[in-house]
Amino acid sequence: xxxxxxxxxxKIDDYRWRIPKSYKPGMRVPxxxxxxxxxxxxxxxxxxxxxxxxxxxxxxxVNASLAMPDIHWGYGFSIGGVAAxxxxxxxxxxxxxxxxxxxxxxxxxxxxxxxxxxxDKIEELTWALFNDIPAGVxxxxxxxxxxxxxxxxxxxxxxxxxxxxxxxxxxxxxxxENGAIAGADPDAVSDRxxxxxxxxxxxxGSGNHxxxxxxxxxxxxxxxxxxxxxxxxxxxxxxxxxxxGLGYQVCDExxxxxxxxxxxxxxxxxxxxxxxxPVNSPEGRAYLAAMKCAANYAWANRQCLMHLVRKSFERVLxxxxxxxxxxxxxxxxxxxxxxxxYRVGPKEKLLCVHRKGATRAFGPxxxxxxxxxxxxxxxxxxxxxMGRNSYLLVGTQKAMDETSGSTCHGxxxxxxxxxxxxxxxxxxxxxxxxxxxxxxxxxxxxxxAEEAPQAYKDVNDVVSVVHNAGISKRVCRMRPxxxxxx
Amino acid sequence: MAHQxxxxxxxxxxxxxxxxxxxxxxxxxxxxxFRNAAxxxxxxxxxxxxxxxxxxxxxxxxxxxADTLDELFIxxxxxxxxxxxxxxxxxxxxxINSINEKELEAFAVGEDARGFRLDKEIKAATYHGxxxxxxxxxxxxxxxxxx
Numbered sequence: 001x002x003x004x005x006x007x008x009x010x011k012i013d014d015y016r017w018r019i020p021k022s023y024k025p026g027m028r029v030p031x032x033x034x035x036x037x038x039x040x041x042x043x044x045x046x047x048x049x050x051x052x053x054x055x056x057x058x059x060x061x062v063n064a065s066l067a068m069p070d071i072h073w074g075y076g077f078s079i080g081g082v083a084a085x086x087x088x089x090x091x092x093x094x095x096x097x098x099x100x101x102x103x104x105x106x107x108x109x110x111x112x113x114x115x116x117x118x119x120d121k122i123e124e125l126t127w128a129l130f131n132d133i134p135a136g137v138x139x140x141x142x143x144x145x146x147x148x149x150x151x152x153x154x155x156x157x158x159x160x161x162x163x164x165x166x167x168x169x170x171x172x173x174x175x176x177e178n179g180a181i182a183g184a185d186p187d188a189v190s191d192r193x194x195x196x197x198x199x200x201x202x203x204x205g206s207g208n209h210x211x212x213x214x215x216x217x218x219x220x221x222x223x224x225x226x227x228x229x230x231x232x233x234x235x236x237x238x239x240x241x242x243x244x245g246l247g248y249q250v251c252d253e254x255x256x257x258x259x260x261x262x263x264x265x266x267x268x269x270x271x272x273x274x275x276x277x278p279v280n281s282p283e284g285r286a287y288l289a290a291m292k293c294a295a296n297y298a299w300a301n302r303q304c305l306m307h308l309v310r311k312s313f314e315r316v317l318x319x320x321x322x323x324x325x326x327x328x329x330x331x332x333x334x335x336x337x338x339x340x341x342y343r344v345g346p347k348e349k350l351l352c353v354h355r356k357g358a359t360r361a362f363g364p365x366x367x368x369x370x371x372x373x374x375x376x377x378x379x380x381x382x383x384x385x386m387g388r389n390s391y392l393l394v395g396t397q398k399a400m401d402e403t404s405g406s407t408c409h410g411x412x413x414x415x416x417x418x419x420x421x422x423x424x425x426x427x428x429x430x431x432x433x434x435x436x437x438x439x440x441x442x443x444x445x446x447x448x449a450e451e452a453p454q455a456y457k458d459v460n461d462v463v464s465v466v467h468n469a470g471i472s473k474r475v476c477r478m479r480p481x482x483x484x485x486x
Numbered sequence: 487m488a489h490q491x492x493x494x495x496x497x498x499x500x501x502x503x504x505x506x507x508x509x510x511x512x513x514x515x516x517x518x519x520f521r522n523a524a525x526x527x528x529x530x531x532x533x534x535x536x537x538x539x540x541x542x543x544x545x546x547x548x549x550x551x552a553d554t555l556d557e558l559f560i561x562x563x564x565x566x567x568x569x570x571x572x573x574x575x576x577x578x579x580x581x582i583n584s585i586n587e588k589e590l591e592a593f594a595v596g597e598d599a600r601g602f603r604l605d606k607e608i609k610a611a612t613y614h615g616x617x618x619x620x621x622x623x624x625x626x627x628x629x630x631x632x633x
Contacts, residue, residue: 260553
């Protein structure tokens with residue numbers, strides 16, 4: 001299935017490339033790819049760019065079908081894709097443009113510790129997290145909820161967890177949408193979805209989901225670091241997870257029903273995985289209401305995971321999490337569709353912004369930001385692979401102007417899972433990582449080889465592009481110390 | 487049991503895909519294609535734990551309807567993934583009782599997932615790159631799974 005993409009790309013500047021509208025009849029807008037020449041070589045190696053062109057067919061799409069530098073071949077949308085549709089002009093919403101893991105996302109916590117304070121405890125902490133946090137395929141957690149409470153989670157999101165004592169109000173302020181997007185309707189979610197998501201609150205999942213203890217090794221923006229309270233050598237914790245089985249089921253059911261909307265609304269898309277319906281249609285509204293439920297479930301899940309992290313640290317280090325300064329820096333979704341207002345030409349428009357492997361990156365002063373981040377812009381958290389780096393960035397006004405307030409979401413895969421599994425010896429990799437001071441614990445043996453650093457692009461290259469293109473700004477860089485993989 | 491199940495036959499290969507898993511499945515006939523695809527799903531996601539003896543088995547009757555054969559294929563696989571996750575089972579054998587372009591009736595035998603090592607979580611089978619083709623030699627399907 002791997003065939004290099006042969007289409008023509010027009011260079012806009014050093015960090016942007018265009019697939020012209022003329023590439024394929026039916027494209028309503030051009031494709032624009034944020035990348036440099038080095039990354040572009042890899043991007044051309046699979047069908048990701050064809051998918052960028054396909055997304056340009058969506059009714060109501062405005063400006064361009066966008067791709068971030070971590071773009072790679074997905075199913076339907078590319079991973080790393082952004083598409084905004086004009087709600088009032090028949091703009092569509094596509095479950096495939098959000099993906100199966102609805103509100104897969106990432107949160108970053110700070111601590112008061114410097115590396116030297118706890119360097120001898122990293123291994124113990126990693127083991128404690130590995131033991132305390134349910135991870136792996138279909139993992140189920142100790143956080144039990146009644147059927148009535150499940151519905152409550154879908155509406156209240158992370159707020160439900162706070163109500164149960166799994167965090168504090170301040171955590172909500174530092175979560176996109178305050179941890180619960182309004183308009184979630186539990187009746188739009190099937191019984192099967194409830195059943196599939198049952199007992200998965202407070203579980204990490206598998207595949208590329210992870211939990212990481214990190215140390216800040218480079219500061220780029222001293223003012224932003226001071227605002228957040230970060231310094232060189234400081235310990236942070238990162239959590240990557242999503243809506244688990246409940247989200248998969250919501251996506252599956254709505255792709256299934258929206259396939260029929262293609263005929264009903266006479267929508268022409270070159271790939272049925274792009275099945276969609278107008279946002280302002282019964283089918284579009286129903287999906288949005290169900291998607292919001294899954295998104296809220298994911299925020300509740302990451303809040304529960306953070307609570308478990310705090311408890312593990314308390315147990316190992318014998319201090320309260322408050323005393324250890326384990327505050328949430330921010331939590332962002334990177335698989336979601338949101339209704340947001342942007343200026344398109346002379347008018348302000350309500351757009352349905354699909355971020356499929358892309359992160360919201362609101363610039364300074366945006367009303368959705370908590371007071372503490374109004375000056376610096378929205379924190380953007382970019383995880384890398386388990387052997388290299390992760391980043392904290394902030395959103396910019398340029399992202400608001402160019403990319404519907406969006407930026408990249410990670411390193412992006414370079415090699416297939418089978419290629420990685422074939423070429424990487426898991427034991428040798430674990431030893432190599434250990435020699436670099438990185439302890440890895442994984443539930444599934446196969447995960448280690450599949451998630452090896454060489455399977456990913458270098459996150460430093462990806463972040464360099466979004467920084468230089470101005471759609472987000474580097475704040476600091478972390479390196480991993482202890483990694484839990486599902 | 488009244489229904490005759492056949493021993494699993496490996497009749498698929500994994501093909502390269504950057505983020506996910508792509509499968510090519512073969513069979514001499516359409517029921518075999520659907521059965522082999524289902525077997526492949528669970529073979530790549532779970533390995534039986536040798537110490538698990540006499541696992542409890544449960545047979546499910548599955549009926550699916552669709553507008554096209556492609557849709558029927560995707561609905562069948564996604565129904566199995568969904569059911570296995572919801573019920574905590576790994577499906578290990580299948581019998582396609584009847585199938586045409588738009589309808590399928592089948593039995594699926596599930597075993598308690600605790601008797602397996604679960605290696606991979608398959609979220610769904612997708613339409614992207616989906617190809618079902620018939621030739622003189624039988625049927626072939628290519629499908630991309632979100633993992």
